[in-house]
Amino acid sequence: MSSELENDVKPVVLRSSQGDVVAAALQNAKAFRKSLENNELWVYQPEGGRVLPYDKGSISLQELRDCGAWYEAVVLPAGNGSTEGGNGAMSPSEPQRHAAQGSTTKPSAANAEPVLERLAQLISARRRDLPEGSYTSYLFREGEDKIRKKTGEEAIELILARTSEDIRNEAADLIYHLLVLLEVSDIPLQAVIDVLRGRE
Secondary structure, three states: OOHHHHHHOEEEEEEOOOOOEEEEEEEOHHHHHHHHHHOOOEEEEOOOOEEEEOOOOOEEEEEEEEOOOOEEEEEEEOOOOOOOOOOOOOOOOHHHHHHHOOOOOOOOHHHHHHHHHHHHHHHHHHHHHOOOOOHHHHHHHHOHHHHHHHHHHHHHHHHHOOOHHHHHHHHHHHHHHHHHHHHHOOOOHHHHHHHHHHOO
16 A cells, blocks of 8 residues: 555544443544444455445444544444434433343333434534534534435435344434434424324
């Protein structure tokens, strides 16, 4: 690889949300950018000089920061966090907790609305503050057209999902991007909930 590319490559340290180092890899500016664009960790492969998604186990990217001499990624096992980066990531969903406990009882849908309201408030705060390393901040900086495109992509991925786990994860991604779209369109979540209630 060229000396220019070599100078571009830096370590990326993967940490848990508790701050523990869980792994390390390499990134360059392209991998860093693609990680923010796709809300998943991309790394640089020195063997082939390529940028590829990180695939050593299923992880969810919460936050990515450029620390100067290295990059730092905050990650969770896939399915254990929201698509939002930084503080305020959601805990495992009710269906996941019930499945982990071996319960066959379906959780009440009444629990869903407060979770959506909290996520909508977090997204609104990201739009206002635009913290670095947040995927939501990245979307707002890119603008409404990018947000609409990502929402459409997530809808297609949900349509193509086949397993129960994939459907749950893709549905969560779609709902998150839909909330971002509502925020950038200045439409409160409550307005959509009122429409749904009117259709009961």
